[in-house]
Amino acid sequence: MKITIYGPGCKNCVNLADNAKKALEETGVEAEIVKVEDMKEIAMAGIMSTPAIGIDGEVKIKGKVASVEDIKELIS
C-alpha cells in the first residue's frame, strides 16, 4: 500500500504525515508514506485545498489534517 501526503510543506502537512505514521504503527499495516510537495503535482491530482491524503494514488481526504482515526479507517 502507498500513502501519499499532498502539501507544500506547511505545518499542517507535517502533522498529517505524523498522523499517518501513527495510524500505521497502531494498526500494524505495512505501507510506504510518500510526500508530494510540488504544487504542480498537487494541482494535477485535482486538489485545491491542502493538506490532503491519498491511498494508492486515489485522493481520500483533503483540505484538513485527517485524524489518526480517519486514516486508520482508510487503510483497514
Added chain:
Amino acid sequence: MLLVFEIFIKFADLMTYNLFGIEEGTQLADSVHFFFYDTTKIIFLLSIMIFFISIVRSYFPPEKTKKLLSNYRKITGHIMASLLGVVTPFCSCSSVPIFIGFVESGIPLGVTFSFLITSPIVNEVALVMLYTIFGWKIGTLYLASGILVGIVGGIVIESLGMEKHVEEYVYQISAEESEIEELDWSDRIDFAKEEVKEIVSRVWLYVIIGIGIGAAIHGYAPAELLAQYAGADNPLSVIAAVIVGIPLYANAVGTIPIVEALMGKGVALGTALSFMMATTALSLPAMIILRKVIKPKLITVFITVVGISIIGVGYMFNFVMSFV
C-alpha cells in the same frame, strides 16, 4: 449588554483591582481593565463566530466554487468570484492549487483574481474583530469594500490581457476531475471545531498584543498629533497607510484594535479602512507563493491594481465622511 459579557467584566475587575491592586478610577486602571475585558471578550467571540462561519463555509469547498464559477462570464463572473471569495475557506498556502484549478478549468484569469483578491481581505478573523470592535456599520463597510476591490481589481486585470504572464506549465496541466465530498452534519461540526482550534491558536497572541497596544494608545497617545498627520485633511495619509500596512501581514488581526484606538485619536475612517485592507490583501509571503504560477510582470500588475483600488476606497470614504 449581553449577560455573558458580565463574566468578562467581573474577570477584568478581579484582575485589575484585586490581582494587580490598581486603584479604581485612575487612567492606568482604565487601560488595564479595558485590556482584560477586551481580550477575553474578543477571543470568546472569535471562537463562537468562527465556529458558525466555518459551518457556512463547509458548504463551499473550493471544488464547488470552481464548478459554480465556470458557469459565469464577464461581469457576473467577477461578482460571483468576489462573493464566493468571502465564503470559500481559504489560506494563502492553497492559493496556488486554487489558481491552477481555476485557470485549468477555463475560468478567465481576471475572474480568478477577483476571487484571489477578495478571499484574504474578507477573512473570518478580520470580520469578527471589525464587527465586535467597530460595530456593524464599519464592519459592513469593510465587507462591501473588500468585495468591490475584488470585482474592480479582477475586471482591470482581465482587461489588460495578462494571460501570457502566467507560467506556461499552468496551461499544460490537466487536472483530474475531483469529486466533491458529501458532508453530513457531524462532518460539518468537526470541520468547524478544527477551524476554531487552528485559527484561535494561530491568532490569539496577536489579538492580545494588538489590544494591549490599543489600550496604551487609548490612554496615552496625544490626539492632536495624529489628527494632524492622519486626519481626513491630509490627502497623502491614505497612500502612506497602504504602504505601512503591506509589511504588517502576520499581524493583520493585531492591527485592528490599534486602528480603532488611532481612530479615537483623529485618524480618518477611509485611511483606517485602507490600512486594514493593505495588511490583508497585499502581503509579501502571499506574493512569493503566487510567484510560482505567475510571472513578475503580473505580480507587479496585481500589486499596483489592488494597491490603487484600496487607496481609492480610502479616498472615497474620507470624501463621503466629510459630508456626514
